[in-house]
Amino acid sequence: MIIEGTIVRGREFEPVEGRVVVENGEIATVEEDSVESDDIVCPAFVNAHTHIGDSIAKEAGEGLSLEELVAPPDGLKHRLLREADQSELVEAMAHSLSYMEQSGTGAFVEFREGGVDGIRAIRAALADSDLESVVLGRETVDAMEIADGFGASGANDGEFGDERRATRRAGKLFGIHAGEVDSSDINAALDLDPDFLVHMVHAEELHMERVADSEIPVAVCPRSNLVTGVGMPPVEELARRTTVALGTDNVFLNSPSMFREMAFTAKLFDVSARDVLRMATVNGAELAGLDCGLVEEGRPARLLVLDGDSDNLAGARNAIRAIVRRAGTSDVKQVVSPDRDDPRR
Known part of the structure; x- marks a missing residue:
């Protein structure tokens, strides 16, 4: 599974453009790269x-x-x-x-x-x-x-x-x-x-x-x-x-x-x-005592993907503030779990 967008990465929650690669329910890599997706990827x-x-x-x-x-x-x-x-x-x-x-x-x-x-x-x-x-x-x-x-x-x-x-x-x-x-x-x-x-x-x-x-x-x-x-x-x-x-x-x-x-x-x-x-x-x-809550390599893939181009989030200039202060259930595009092959849509 490859998820692209603005990724809220690591313990510092640094927003970076790129992709998250998930293999066998685990975050294999977090790659910083130019992508076309408007999605916002953060920990569930x-x-x-x-x-x-x-x-x-x-x-x-x-x-x-x-x-x-x-x-x-x-x-x-x-x-x-x-x-x-x-x-x-x-x-x-x-x-x-x-x-x-x-x-x-x-x-x-x-x-x-x-x-x-x-x-x-x-x-x-x-x-x-x-x-x-x-x-x-x-x-x-x-x-x-x-x-x-x-x-x-x-x-x-x-x-x-x-x-x-x-x-x-x-x-x-x-x-x-x-x-x-x-x-x-x-x-x-x-x-x-x-x-x-x-x-x-x-x-x-x-x-x-x-x-x-x-x-x-x-x-x-x-x-x-x-x-x-x-x-x-x-x-x-x-x-x-x-x-x-x-x-x-x-x-x-x-x-x-x-x-x-x-x-x-x-x-x-x-x-x-x-x-x-x-x-x-x-x-x-x-x-x-859970091993989740961060988007970083080696963590279980418990991820939340928001539609950054939704009517509510389109035009947001700050991904962190958008997640915390503005986003809602209608903006949820996927909730990824390590326990399933396909993300919940």
Whole structure:
């Protein structure tokens, strides 16, 4: 497979004209050359924080507080998940996963409710998907054992020491929500030495110093935080101290579109478009221990190809800003996966 256009190349995300040659699902070469294509080639997105099970209840719960919406065990989402038929849940998740692929996402990190049954449900939903998934179980250590790790709700909801020790023994990921509603759970979350934190809306200077010292990455979800009214994460300050990745959070609150998340972040915070694109690709990959998120030789070919001559993108003078601030699902020409011979069109 040969893909030509403006290529967002390497860790510096340098836009160069040329071609990407893919062989056996791997990027064989990235060649700088004059080409006729207007396409823009960049890494497929990595959504660093999702709750895909919420797909059964999109736009539910208007006017409810964050606690009423998502707090375990009896927040609205947890009640709806308990009431849902398994086949209904799997079908709803499959729709969201398909949309994520269509909108340029190549991999995602999921906090999956429902214990062992919840893990089995999302595995079933992923059966026909080319997405790379990191699925973290919740609620029980048994769920973690058949998943890729454990995703804790927050240190105020429990101690999670047993789960952290179990993930460490198993060599699996441990992520935890922290500082979403207030700062009261951040130190306790940091004491668990997690592999990554989610939200950190109310992080204070002491917390950010601890994050920097421990080199713990953070997944931020600004659109979700806006919808739930908890405030905005200190993205600029966090980015100066650690790796920051972007996630879309609960599907019933927001579409799992990384295009929307990037544009919102780029326009709300004082961070460059290049840094936002890193948050949406390689930073999420590194947070989750995945080998994707960059267009460079030897990497798996998880690529996004945009139609640079679309009505929306034609005339764009800056490829990085066009991807981050302007592009959308309608501009997607191909999503290339290493797991298939032909790209998704």
